Amino acid sequence: MRYLCLLTKGADAVVPEPGTPEFTATLDAFETANRAMADAGVLIELGRLQSESSATTVRASGEETVLTDGPFAELKEEVCGFYLLECADLDEALRWAATIPLVRAGGAVEVRPLMAQAGPR
Amino acid sequence: MTSELELVFRREWGRAVAVVTRVTGDLGAAEDAVQEAFTEALERWSAGPPPDEPRAWLITVARNRALDQLRREARRNEKEGEAVRLLGESGPPQPTGMVADDRLRLVFTCCHPALEPGVRIALTLRTLCGLTTAEIAAMFLVSEPAMAQRLVRAKRKIRDAAIPYRVPEDHELPDRMPAVLRVVYLVFTEGHRAGVGERVVRDELCDEAIRLARLLTRLSPDDPEALGLLALLLLTDARRAARTTADGRVVPLAEQDRALWDRQRTDEGVRVLGAAVARRRPGPYQLQAAIAACHTTAPTAADTDWTRIAELYETLAQHDPSPVIHANRAVAVAKSQGPAAGLAVLDRLTADRRVRGWHLLHAARADLLRRLGRRDEAADAYRTALALDPPPAEREFLTARLDELA
Numbered sequence: 001m002r003y004l005c006l007l008t009k010g011a012d013a014v015v016p017e018p019g020t021p022e023f024t025a026t027l028d029a030f031e032t033a034n035r036a037m038a039d040a041g042v043l044i045e046l047g048r049l050q051s052e053s054s055a056t057t058v059r060a061s062g063e064e065t066v067l068t069d070g071p072f073a074e075l076k077e078e079v080c081g082f083y084l085l086e087c088a089d090l091d092e093a094l095r096w097a098a099t100i101p102l103v104r105a106g107g108a109v110e111v112r113p114l115m116a117q118a119g120p121r
Numbered sequence: 122m123t124s125e126l127e128l129v130f131r132r133e134w135g136r137a138v139a140v141v142t143r144v145t146g147d148l149g150a151a152e153d154a155v156q157e158a159f160t161e162a163l164e165r166w167s168a169g170p171p172p173d174e175p176r177a178w179l180i181t182v183a184r185n186r187a188l189d190q191l192r193r194e195a196r197r198n199e200k201e202g203e204a205v206r207l208l209g210e211s212g213p214p215q216p217t218g219m220v221a222d223d224r225l226r227l228v229f230t231c232c233h234p235a236l237e238p239g240v241r242i243a244l245t246l247r248t249l250c251g252l253t254t255a256e257i258a259a260m261f262l263v264s265e266p267a268m269a270q271r272l273v274r275a276k277r278k279i280r281d282a283a284i285p286y287r288v289p290e291d292h293e294l295p296d297r298m299p300a301v302l303r304v305v306y307l308v309f310t311e312g313h314r315a316g317v318g319e320r321v322v323r324d325e326l327c328d329e330a331i332r333l334a335r336l337l338t339r340l341s342p343d344d345p346e347a348l349g350l351l352a353l354l355l356l357t358d359a360r361r362a363a364r365t366t367a368d369g370r371v372v373p374l375a376e377q378d379r380a381l382w383d384r385q386r387t388d389e390g391v392r393v394l395g396a397a398v399a400r401r402r403p404g405p406y407q408l409q410a411a412i413a414a415c416h417t418t419a420p421t422a423a424d425t426d427w428t429r430i431a432e433l434y435e436t437l438a439q440h441d442p443s444p445v446i447h448a449n450r451a452v453a454v455a456k457s458q459g460p461a462a463g464l465a466v467l468d469r470l471t472a473d474r475r476v477r478g479w480h481l482l483h484a485a486r487a488d489l490l491r492r493l494g495r496r497d498e499a500a501d502a503y504r505t506a507l508a509l510d511p512p513p514a515e516r517e518f519l520t521a522r523l524d525e526l527a
């Protein structure tokens with residue numbers, strides 16, 4: 001069963017500046033967590049997203065494609081990254097989600113199951 | 122439906138759903154299949170005699186219906202392999218927990234932390250205890266469609282998010298036990314609550330809660346709160362036969378015929394409580410069990426150690442500072458130090474908006490005022506309690522007391 005973990009930093013999280021020891025520590029923490037997931041064979045894919053200001057939203061108006069600068073909706077909790085996991089059940093997915101360092105740093109992870117056979121794999 | 126059949130259904134529902142869920146891995150599908158089997162049984166058994174083993178019959182038919190359904194779906198999804206696997210005796214991987222009991226697995230699924238706390242007890246009552254959606258809706262004071270929707274949503278989440286159907290492993294238990302203990306406690310409370318529904322159904326709920334509490338103590342023998350809960354249920358249930366009259370009226374504790382109390386249950390409860398207390402990690406269930414023990418082990422109502430009970434409620438209030446606990450403490454204080462002292466505790470509570478609509482608070486106040494000879498105030502308090510729509514059995518009791526004052 002596949003689970004998509006959506007990451008948010010939380011509304012008022014302070015992100016460490018690159019080059020600072022805090023930044024290095026955060027990177028290390030993520031690397032350790034990611035390696036553990038990869039070693040356990042549950043990690044399919046992960047990624048960090050550029051900020052919402054880089055987003056473009058695609059819609060259609062009649063036949064015409066309409067582009068909007070920005071995300072779907074201005075959310076208080078911006079999605080900043082994702083993990084795609086393959087787990088036996090929700091308990092396993094939740095256990096791994098809890099190891100993502102953002103959880104202990106004021107952020108949150110939303111765990112959503114993917115539908116079986118949803119499109120090409 | 123004949124009441125005899127209904128009783129069989131009540132008793133077998135949870136077991137059948139649990140067994141079929143283990144075979145199919147889908148709680149919703151299991152419930153549908155059991156419902157079908159029960160409908161089929163109703164048709165057959167009203168026409169002729171029921172089979173010798175109604176339980177085995179129901180489970181076999183329900184299991185077959187569920188597998189038929191899976192086979193149909195599998196064919197539709199061209200997933201024949203899946204059906205073949207399910208049709209084989211192997212089934213999904215068996216949980217590795219120490220205590221293998223289908224209903225225990227089911228209760229852990231229903232109490233999964235990924236489900237909204239409010240729906241867990243409703244789901245347990247529906248799937249494990251076989252209460253109808255209408256009955257559960259009435260208990261929670263919501264409309265039947267609203268309750269049906271909440272149950273459907275929860276079952277869908279269990280299926281779609283693959284909430285596992287298993288007893289958690291030992292290292293997970295400390296996190297998972299409190300929610301399950303809570304639900305088992307609530308199942309018992311529903312069974313024990315006066316005057317709602319039929320007596321047989323109520324008794325079944327109490328029995329099922331005790332059975333589950335027993336299994337939980339075997340699953341987690343070092344958890345003093347699991348032992349505390351079992352002790353509490355046993356010590357409370359020991360009074361079952363004396364709690365109501367034949368026509369369903371509630372008999373107050375002080376007026377109960379103690380000869381009807383179940384000596385064996387009491388002894389077991391006291392023993393289990395002793396084992397819990399020996400672990401030196403007190404908690405709310407142990408404290409409530411200790412209070413129940415004070416009542417159930419007193420040879421007469423006059424022998425009740427109210428000073429000890431008041432102390433226990435005070436400790437309990439530190440764990441759970443709810444107005445309900447304080448109200449109970451007030452009653453114990455009234456018994457040990459006189460009605461005026463108890464009333465002082467209660468009057469501090471009536472200012473609390475959360476309990477102003479709670480009929481028992483006013484009923485307790487009325488009783489203390491009556492004993493202080495403040496008849497008019499007592500009558501007012503009885504009327505306030507009655508206006509808050511108490512359950513029928515309590516309504517009768519309160520009306521009788523009010524009439525005595527007139």
